[in-house]
Amino acid sequence: MRFSQICLLFTTFPLIYTSQAFGASVSFAPTGSQLDNDLIPDLATNIGESLDFSFFLDTTGLNANLTSLELLFAQDTSELETLTVARTDADIAAFPTFSGVPTPGTIPSAIFSRSGPGIAPDSLVEIVVTTYLVQPGLINDGLADQLVTVISATDANGTDVTSLFEPVSQSVDVQPVPESSFPLGLLIFVTLGFSLIKRKRLSK
Numbered sequence: 001m002r003f004s005q006i007c008l009l010f011t012t013f014p015l016i017y018t019s020q021a022f023g024a025s026v027s028f029a030p031t032g033s034q035l036d037n038d039l040i041p042d043l044a045t046n047i048g049e050s051l052d053f054s055f056f057l058d059t060t061g062l063n064a065n066l067t068s069l070e071l072l073f074a075q076d077t078s079e080l081e082t083l084t085v086a087r088t089d090a091d092i093a094a095f096p097t098f099s100g101v102p103t104p105g106t107i108p109s110a111i112f113s114r115s116g117p118g119i120a121p122d123s124l125v126e127i128v129v130t131t132y133l134v135q136p137g138l139i140n141d142g143l144a145d146q147l148v149t150v151i152s153a154t155d156a157n158g159t160d161v162t163s164l165f166e167p168v169s170q171s172v173d174v175q176p177v178p179e180s181s182f183p184l185g186l187l188i189f190v191t192l193g194f195s196l197i198k199r200k201r202l203s204k
Contacts, residue, residue, distance in 0.1 A: 023061040024165045026127075026150055027070060028053050032172040037144040044177045045134050050083065051174070055128040055148065057091075059119050060166055061116040062155055067118035069095070074109040078137035079145050079174055082130060094119050107144075111151060118156060120184035140175035147171040 028051070032041035045051060059066050075082070087098070095114030102110045119125055149169040153162045162168075 002139065007179045009075055022064075024150055024153070024161070025058045025060075025167060025170075026054045026055065026069075026197075027058070027072055027170050028146070028148060028172075031170070035175070035178060036140065036142070038173070040142065040144055040171055040173045043172050043174045044139075045138070045174055046177055047134050047136055048075070049134045049176070051132045051134060053130050053132070053146070054126050055130075055164050057119060057123075057125050057127050059121050059123045059125075062121040064155040064157045064159070065118035066161070068113075068115040068152070068154040070111055070153070071152050072103070072109065072149040073148075074105055074107050074144065074146040074147040076107040076137075076143070077135070078133040079109065079135050081135050083133050084131040085128065087128055088126050092126050093117075094125070123165060138174060138176055140173070143169035143173060145174045153172050156204050 014184035020092075030043060035042035035044060038064060043051070057066070059070070092098075093116075095116040095118070097115045098113070100112045102109045142168070147169065148171075150162060150165040152160070155161050
């Protein structure tokens with residue numbers, strides 16, 4: 001993927017969402033759910049809470065070991081501060097060569113490259129685990145606060161298999177826990193109503 005394509009990706013953050021995977025993919029959990037009207041899955045949380053995420057590599061549908069993988073990762077640090085992050089033993093064994101390079105974006109971003117003997121076809125492997133601390137900047141802005149995108153993927157035969165990754169990207173928008181939508185005025189009306197009924201019964 002060329003730099004111009006990466007820049008285009010950042011301008012379309014609100015349009016990136018998770019769809020059901022039917023082939024190879026890189027994904028994370030929890031995935032979030034739809035809490036508002038935009039297309040990005042949401043994860044409700046509170047300032048000061050910690051959030052644990054796991055990232056997975058799925059090689060379903062590949063014909064040979066996946067030996068090289070480039071991922072674009074973005075994180076809104078005004079909402080999520082990294083407390084811990086670690087590659088799993090399985091990831092290190094499969095891809096001993098690993099590097100990360102910061103890249104321009106609307107939120108802090110980097111391209112991570114990994115290569116090695118790789119992961120066999122039709123495998124599901126946890127590759128990274130991380131813990132975040134939710135920051136005071138937490139807001140429901142309809143934008144991705146965490147995003148991972150497959151930039152390139154190559155198998156042991158030297159074949160570019162990037163197009164086999166579907167979906168190519170996953171994102172989530174962390175946001176404050178929604179407040180109750182029950183109107184205060186209606187609550188007062190219902191409370192007064194029950195009080196009047198109770199008084200009426202007691203007067204009989």
